[in-house]
Amino acid sequence: MSKFKVPYKIYLDESEIPSSWYNVRADMKNKPAPLIHPATLKPLTFEEMRPIFCDELIRQELDETTAYIPIPEEILNFYKMYRPSPLTHAVFLEELLDTPAHIFYKFEGNNTSGSHKLNSAIAQAYYAKKQGLKGVTTETGAGQWGTALAMACSFFRLECKVYMVRVSYEQKPFRREVMRTYGASVTPSPSMDTAIGRKINAEHPNTTGSLGCAISEAVEVATSTEGYRYVLGSVLNQVLLHQSVIGLETKAACKKYGIKPDIIIGCAGGGSNLGGLISPFMGEKLRGEADYRFIAVEPASCPSFTRGKFAYDFCDTGKVCPMAKMYTLGHDFIPSANHAGGLRYHGMSSILSQLYHDGLMEARAVEQTSVFEAAEMFARVEGILPAPESSHAIRVAIDEALKCKETGEEKTIIIGLTGTGYFDMLAYEKYNNGTMTDYIPTDDDLAKGFAAIPNVNL
Amino acid sequence: MSKFKVPYKIYLDESEIPSSWYNVRADMKNKPAPLIHPATLKPLTFEEMRPIFCDELIRQELDETTAYIPIPEEILNFYKMYRPSPLTHAVFLEELLDTPAHIFYKFEGNNTSGSHKLNSAIAQAYYAKKQGLKGVTTETGAGQWGTALAMACSFFRLECKVYMVRVSYEQKPFRREVMRTYGASVTPSPSMDTAIGRKINAEHPNTTGSLGCAISEAVEVATSTEGYRYVLGSVLNQVLLHQSVIGLETKAACKKYGIKPDIIIGCAGGGSNLGGLISPFMGEKLRGEADYRFIAVEPASCPSFTRGKFAYDFCDTGKVCPMAKMYTLGHDFIPSANHAGGLRYHGMSSILSQLYHDGLMEARAVEQTSVFEAAEMFARVEGILPAPESSHAIRVAIDEALKCKETGEEKTIIIGLTGTGYFDMLAYEKYNNGTMTDYIPTDDDLAKGFAAIPNVNL
Numbered sequence: 001m002s003k004f005k006v007p008y009k010i011y012l013d014e015s016e017i018p019s020s021w022y023n024v025r026a027d028m029k030n031k032p033a034p035l036i037h038p039a040t041l042k043p044l045t046f047e048e049m050r051p052i053f054c055d056e057l058i059r060q061e062l063d064e065t066t067a068y069i070p071i072p073e074e075i076l077n078f079y080k081m082y083r084p085s086p087l088t089h090a091v092f093l094e095e096l097l098d099t100p101a102h103i104f105y106k107f108e109g110n111n112t113s114g115s116h117k118l119n120s121a122i123a124q125a126y127y128a129k130k131q132g133l134k135g136v137t138t139e140t141g142a143g144q145w146g147t148a149l150a151m152a153c154s155f156f157r158l159e160c161k162v163y164m165v166r167v168s169y170e171q172k173p174f175r176r177e178v179m180r181t182y183g184a185s186v187t188p189s190p191s192m193d194t195a196i197g198r199k200i201n202a203e204h205p206n207t208t209g210s211l212g213c214a215i216s217e218a219v220e221v222a223t224s225t226e227g228y229r230y231v232l233g234s235v236l237n238q239v240l241l242h243q244s245v246i247g248l249e250t251k252a253a254c255k256k257y258g259i260k261p262d263i264i265i266g267c268a269g270g271g272s273n274l275g276g277l278i279s280p281f282m283g284e285k286l287r288g289e290a291d292y293r294f295i296a297v298e299p300a301s302c303p304s305f306t307r308g309k310f311a312y313d314f315c316d317t318g319k320v321c322p323m324a325k326m327y328t329l330g331h332d333f334i335p336s337a338n339h340a341g342g343l344r345y346h347g348m349s350s351i352l353s354q355l356y357h358d359g360l361m362e363a364r365a366v367e368q369t370s371v372f373e374a375a376e377m378f379a380r381v382e383g384i385l386p387a388p389e390s391s392h393a394i395r396v397a398i399d400e401a402l403k404c405k406e407t408g409e410e411k412t413i414i415i416g417l418t419g420t421g422y423f424d425m426l427a428y429e430k431y432n433n434g435t436m437t438d439y440i441p442t443d444d445d446l447a448k449g450f451a452a453i454p455n456v457n458l
Numbered sequence: 459m460s461k462f463k464v465p466y467k468i469y470l471d472e473s474e475i476p477s478s479w480y481n482v483r484a485d486m487k488n489k490p491a492p493l494i495h496p497a498t499l500k501p502l503t504f505e506e507m508r509p510i511f512c513d514e515l516i517r518q519e520l521d522e523t524t525a526y527i528p529i530p531e532e533i534l535n536f537y538k539m540y541r542p543s544p545l546t547h548a549v550f551l552e553e554l555l556d557t558p559a560h561i562f563y564k565f566e567g568n569n570t571s572g573s574h575k576l577n578s579a580i581a582q583a584y585y586a587k588k589q590g591l592k593g594v595t596t597e598t599g600a601g602q603w604g605t606a607l608a609m610a611c612s613f614f615r616l617e618c619k620v621y622m623v624r625v626s627y628e629q630k631p632f633r634r635e636v637m638r639t640y641g642a643s644v645t646p647s648p649s650m651d652t653a654i655g656r657k658i659n660a661e662h663p664n665t666t667g668s669l670g671c672a673i674s675e676a677v678e679v680a681t682s683t684e685g686y687r688y689v690l691g692s693v694l695n696q697v698l699l700h701q702s703v704i705g706l707e708t709k710a711a712c713k714k715y716g717i718k719p720d721i722i723i724g725c726a727g728g729g730s731n732l733g734g735l736i737s738p739f740m741g742e743k744l745r746g747e748a749d750y751r752f753i754a755v756e757p758a759s760c761p762s763f764t765r766g767k768f769a770y771d772f773c774d775t776g777k778v779c780p781m782a783k784m785y786t787l788g789h790d791f792i793p794s795a796n797h798a799g800g801l802r803y804h805g806m807s808s809i810l811s812q813l814y815h816d817g818l819m820e821a822r823a824v825e826q827t828s829v830f831e832a833a834e835m836f837a838r839v840e841g842i843l844p845a846p847e848s849s850h851a852i853r854v855a856i857d858e859a860l861k862c863k864e865t866g867e868e869k870t871i872i873i874g875l876t877g878t879g880y881f882d883m884l885a886y887e888k889y890n891n892g893t894m895t896d897y898i899p900t901d902d903d904l905a906k907g908f909a910a911i912p913n914v915n916l
């Protein structure tokens with residue numbers, strides 16, 4: 001019988017939950033480009049955004065200078081229901097890999113929504129409630145964001161209308177039922193409820209939907225329903241701001257226990273988890289106080305950073321949203337049907353896009369069978385069954401730890417473990433059965449998406 | 459906007475995880491009846507049990523006198539990966555019910571297996587490994603125990619063969635895939651791998667299987683495969699012993715924060731959760747040091763305590779297991795197909811059966827629509843999506859809290875919240891759609907089960 005190591009989790013006290021969010025834009029020399037109006041190509045004003053977003057969230061969206069924004073007490077109290085989240089030393093993974101690297105993971109899956117998305121959902125629901133609104137609309141793909149928002153709205157007694165990509169609605173009924181249990185209405189998208197939905201259904205009678213299309217529907221309903229606003233679970237500056245709670249706790253845990261990370265790795269779909277995790281560390285790097293390597297990991301089937309264009313593009317298929325400057329594959333890009341889990345958005349957070357453009361972080365694209373191989377390896381020794389999204393980061397962390405084994409370097413690696421894979425067992429089943437395949441779009445595939453990117457030069 | 463209360467979780471430090479399990483039998487004046495050999499009707503000896511169970515687990519099974527049994531360091535280290543579990547004050551539920559009662563829940567769902575089952579799975583896997591065994595077999599119904607055991611075996615690099623009730627294997631493929639991800643082999647039961655499986659398949663060609671039948675198969679494989687033993691996730695004394703970690707932590711948290719429970723409520727299938735939760739408190743009651751009310755909650759569709767017979771019966775359909783004295787509905791009793799979730803075992807822990815028989819605890823049977831009503835209520839305010847099993851306890855806790863509202867009494871209620879409902883969304887979907895129904899067996903239905911109970915008078 002082998003000698004078993006002692007795993008340890010670094011728990012902070014409730015009192016160590018940060019009392020402010022950190023706004024990395026305050027420390028960025030090159031600010032992220034603003035959202036612009038597609039007609040005027042001018043930066044959107046507060047007033048122009050008001051029909052879409054809650055007032056306080058617009059203020060946060062536009063605020064480029066305030067480094068620390070206090071977290072309201074009501075949100076802090078909710079955070080206390082599942083935070084602080086543990087930073088765990090992955091001793092069994094290290095042992096399995098026989099690496100001198102030190103691997104830690106910040107685990108955001110210990111709440112019913114199963115992911116970090118709740119950190120922003122509760123904030124957005126709070127500000128909507130505070131503004132006296134009746135409800136909010138949103139879109140969801142794999143369902144993590146929709147679930148988190150349904151929980152948050154249930155807590156604050158807000159109505160919640162979720163437009164769920166049709167293929168997920170039909171093939172992933174369980175997340176749909178979690179949302180319904182929390183009282184949300186869930187509609188498959190494209191629906192016949194909205195003008196844009198009817199148009200898309202007429203043009204593509206058998207479409208299984210896309211995230212970009214569901215966003216268009218949710219925005220249409222929010223702007224045409226009294227007392228409603230639209231909320232989004234990633235990409236936006238405000239979302240990265242809320243998610244900074246992940247990075248702030250990670251930094252506090254590192255400080256408390258004398259851990260000095262060399263590499264911080266997170267998966268990147270729209271960028272909310274990665275942005276939240278790295279923000280406070282990036283702040284130090286931007287201020288010249290410390291240096292870290294940051295690695296964004298994306299699927300090879302949806303490679304926004306590694307193969308996308310840095311340009312203004314629409315955030316949604318129906319072009320009802322503002323335009324954002326970001327790494328994008330084109331607003332009508334849809335990943336291959338064999339792509340599992342989330343991380344299928346065509347664009348990327350403007351903040352992260354700017355940081356990447358400025359050479360302040362790296363990006364890597366990985367194929368899904370290698371991701372599930374890493375997921376299984378991790379699950380078997382560390383216990384947690386990771387979400388496919390999170391497993392992208394695990395894959396690259398393992399790769400980096402194996403490099404350390406070759407070089408003998410004792411690097412410290414932090415993984416953003418965004419959530420659990422309980423609702424992704426169809427994908428695990430494919431992997432277990434050996435029927436999962438990889439897909440890498442050809443340059444020609446990508447060229448079609450790029451062709452739809454509008455030609456905006458500001 | 460209403461005033462939001464501050465929820466709080468009572469976390470213990472890692473150092474406060476108990477270092478010994480508590481064996482309630484040591485304090486019982488009327489000991490639970492021993493397992494007997496079906497041929498001789500004599501109590502099973504250590505040697506007779508050796509082909510079935512691991513040696514150390516047999517010692518624990520037979521030990522009626524040692525009050526505290528030290529937890530080996532390797533198991534404690536594993537416990538540290540997900541323990542201590544929080545005792546949470548359900549302030550939002552109290553607010554919703556407008557009750558003077560104080561409600562707390564001990565939440566065991568924060569691990570990948572999603573339930574308390576891991577507490578015993580890791581212990582059983584450890585002793586199997588320590589004995590130099592190659593692998594273990596077991597059965598699983600809804601899949602919580604199988605998942606927990608697969609995780610534990612993966613951790614200790616043991617082979618794990620799970621016989622899964624066929625209807626669950628087919629209708630709940632996701633838990634099956636979690637087990638496979640952790641490296642277990644999962645076979646639908648009845649299978650053609652075993653003599654008993656072939657016999658049952660021949661007699662009932664379209665059978666969807668039962669827990670009692672899967673147990674028979676798992677025992678047959680364990681006893682006929684070199685280096686294998688059988689392990690069971692509930693009912694047995696050893697399992698209640700391991701699960702006492704729940705009650706010991708609960709007691710420590712109560713002591714630390716000055717909470718004096720009046721009523722402790724848990725769901726009861728085979729009894730492992732309830733037994734583990736109440737043991738240390740029951741010990742105080744047995745020693746005359748304190749008084750508590752204990753309530754076992756079972757489904758009205760499988761009412762072992764409230765309508766069963768206290769008698770020696772077989773633990774499995776195939777009658778390959780020893781016989782136990784317990785409250786039983788008869789070893790071939792199968793709950794109606796509309797019964798959701800676990801808690802479908804025909805029998806009950808001998809320890810709990812004796813305590814109930816001696817008037818030391820109460821039992822209540824509840825119908826499933828009222829259970830899901832309670833589950834939804836709880837989820838919406840407390841955040842956690844409870845397992846259907848756990849929701850039985852929530853139902854009765856709510857009923858007791860509403861009684862307090864009538865009487866004005868400030869009773870303190872502790873709920874054993876055994877796990878999460880992520881893999882039970884088919885049942886939630888039925889509830890959400892209003893198509894869930896209740897089923898209460900008639901006296902005639904029960905009489906058929908009782909007829910199969912052997913006539914053993916010792």
